[in-house]
Amino acid sequence: MATLRLGDLAPDFEQDSSLGKIRFHDYLGDSWGVLFSHPADYTPVCTTELGYTAKLADEFAKRNVKVLALSVDDTSSHQGWIQDINETQNTQVNFPIIADPDRVVSELYDMIHPNASETVTVRSVFVIDPSKKVRLIITYPASTGRNFNEILRVIDSLQLTDNYSVATPVNWEDGQDVIIVPSLQDPEVIKAKFPKGHTEIRPYLRITPQPNK
Numbered sequence: 163m164a165t166l167r168l169g170d171l172a173p174d175f176e177q178d179s180s181l182g183k184i185r186f187h188d189y190l191g192d193s194w195g196v197l198f199s200h201p202a203d204y205t206p207v208c209t210t211e212l213g214y215t216a217k218l219a220d221e222f223a224k225r226n227v228k229v230l231a232l233s234v235d236d237t238s239s240h241q242g243w244i245q246d247i248n249e250t251q252n253t254q255v256n257f258p259i260i261a262d263p264d265r266v267v268s269e270l271y272d273m274i275h276p277n278a279s280e281t282v283t284v285r286s287v288f289v290i291d292p293s294k295k296v297r298l299i300i301t302y303p304a305s306t307g308r309n310f311n312e313i314l315r316v317i318d319s320l321q322l323t324d325n326y327s328v329a330t331p332v333n334w335e336d337g338q339d340v341i342i343v344p345s346l347q348d349p350e351v352i353k354a355k356f357p358k359g360h361t362e363i364r365p366y367l368r369i370t371p372q373p374n375k
Contacts, residue, residue, distance in 0.1 A: 166272055168299065172197075172290045173270040179258035180240040184230070187294055189258075194227040194321075195290040196313060199273045201304045203235040203243040211307055212259075213251025218310060225317050226292075232260040232267055289317060291324070326373040327355060337375055342368040 166173070172195075174187045186197075200208040215229060222229055233240065240259045247255050262268050273286045285308055289298035297320050302308055319330040328340040344366050346352060352360070352368075360370035 166270075166288075166296060166299065168296055170296050172288065172294050172296050174294075175267050175270060177267060178237050178261045179230075180237055180244060180255075180261075181258040184258055184260065186230075189230070190228055190290065190292070190294070192226075192292045194225065194292060194317065195288075196222070196227055196229045196317075197271070197288045197290065198229075198231055198308070199268065199271070199286045200231060200233040201285070203233050203239045204246065207305065207307045208233070209243075209247050209250060211310070212247050212255055213253050214310055215257070216247075216251070216253040216255045218314070219256050221314055225314070225321065227317060229257040230260055231257065232262055232273070234262050234265060234268060236263050237261045287313060289313070289320065291320070322372070322374070328370070328373065337372060339369050340372050342370055 172186070174185065176183065176185045178184075186195075198211075200211070202208075212231060215231070235243075240261060244255045244259065247253070260267060267273070271286060271288065285302035285304060285306065287298065287300040287302075287308060288296055291297050298313075298316055300308070300313075315335065318336050319334065322328055322330065322340060323343070326340075327343050327346050329343055330340050331338075334340065342352065342356065342360060346355070356370045356373065358371045358373075360368045362368045
């Protein structure tokens with residue numbers, strides 16, 4: 163199959179999950195989405211990731227983001243695992259874990275890398291916007307836990323770009339200065355969009371305070 167790339171339409175699917183049957187595009191509606199895969203249920207790194215993601219529920223909600231996890235195990239396995247996650251991570255898993263025993267979603271999203279493992283998924287992350295376009299793809303090895311604070315940071319950056327015609331510089335954090343995109347050249351439009359003003363370091367490098375702060 164062709165590799166999924168940034169800007170592609172996120173493949174739709176219908177699968178069982180820990181919260182019942184889910185049709186992916188319908189479930190997202192007009193929200194952003196984070197779809198992330200796990201090598202298997204009852205694995206230690208995944209347990210910490212899912213617990214931390216549950217604790218970030220308010221952060222995802224205020225960004226209009228719906229989160230979905232995926233493992234190649236079935237829903238009955240997911241239900242037992244969720245109990246372990248809740249107990250060991252002191253939280254309540256509040257998002258669906260998709261069951262993918264037939265590998266349908268894993269294949270659609272190229273989550274199985276045979277040279278790493280022929281049977282389990284790598285730690286893939288997909289950020290999908292309300293138009294169902296793929297905006298971010300990150301792939302970690304199975305042994306490395308993901309940084310979900312970084313995923314929130316990227317979503318903040320993407321939403322800023324969509325709403326305000328800015329890009330975010332290296333190591334940017336919410337509240338810091340941003341960069342006016344090079345495609346924006348009309349001085350009157352720039353003045354109207356950025357009433358706080360901007361600093362032109364080079365014609366292609368123009369710094370302005372974060373517009374929504």
